[in-house]
Amino acid sequence: MPEPSVGRRPSGELEASVLAALWAADGHPLTPADVQRELGTALARTTVTTILARLYEKGSVSRTRSGRGYAYLPVQDSPGLAARRMRTELDKSTVDDRGTVLARFVSGLGPDDEKVLRELLAQAGGPAAADGGPGPAAAGAAADGGTGDGGPR
């Protein structure tokens, strides 16, 4: 897997990548070094630290002491509840409506799509292609609202 290209980009995009990394850590606090490792070496440690400090000031992340520095966690109020309510509201709107407003990353898969897709990914030769994605993530997704979201604050 090649390094994600995160060097020399608008700061808003860097903030987005950092927040995504924190959320993907599934309740484990990340130090600036952890985040830097996640995002690739193109990004200086000081840049990561600055971005994390900015996100902390905005209230998007919380932090705990970790050694001589801090480890960061994304802030979530009443885990999952509000988001699930939103999902329910959005799901109520018909397929047509959602399609006209929200361009989604992936639409649903048809009956044969899953098989075709797994074959394509196996041919592409990704290390995670065989099982259809990183294991713990897939399991967490299947559990839907399981332990993953209620991680330590």
Added chain:
Amino acid sequence: MSIAVWLPLLLPLLAAPAARRLADALPPRTAALLLAVSAVLLAACSTAALGLLAGAGALRLPPVAALGHLVLPVVGDQVTVPAACVAAALLTAVAVALVHAVRRHVLLADRARRNAEQVGTAAGDLTVLSDARPDAYALPGRPGQPGRIVVTSGMLRALDPAEREALLAHERAHLSGRHHLFLTALALACACHPALRLLRAPLSYALERGADEAAAAAVGDRRLAALAIGHAALAGRPAPRPYAALSVATGPVPRRVSALLSPRAARTPRAIALLLAAVVTLSAGCALYAAVDLHGSIEVAQGEPR
């Protein structure tokens, strides 16, 4: 008014399949533009035709005739009263469908924005929702405001860091390309003429393909972009998806992955392109001709010398 006024109502039935075939063979950006522009033009012509038919019928009513200062009955027009009534009914249906489409559109966008603001964690152009179900979409901003990328925590966990960058780049392409305007234009066109619904799936596909290519360029790796799409789609299993009913034999997701992994040079089928251009031009020509014709009849009926 002659047969010409009826043609714009029927031509979308011919043009929609042609546009669909053509979009299939074009690069994504061109295809999206072609689909949206032809849909809007065809919808405008068919709605204008309905308006002309209903208007010509209305002129036969004495109060309307008086309002238009008509001193003679409208002559040379073959619009029958039943036809005008049907046209008026259809026009009303179009107006209702348009209002309905706009209202639901605004409601849904507002609801999604409000919820993203209230429950999401924001940084830069990204809002993360704490939700184990994988989902990601581009949320267009209010007029004058930038849009946002909305991703659930479940989706972020399903992808590795490089794939997450591909996902973010994909959604950024939707936002910077203002793809929601294409979707809105088509939704309004569909409210005007139901045959144009045939263009919905091809337009969505073209927009997704365009964003996929932009993402592949941004991360500098087509294979990585393909893996991101594939893993995101499979992460959604086995949760039931409301979209599943839409798919045909092979759905858009495997086709997108395949297009990234093995790109093929697009060849434009010239015959179909010409046919589509001819049909859209004919449609506009007929609506225009009918309008000029009705205008002429009105002037005669007003007693003006021609």
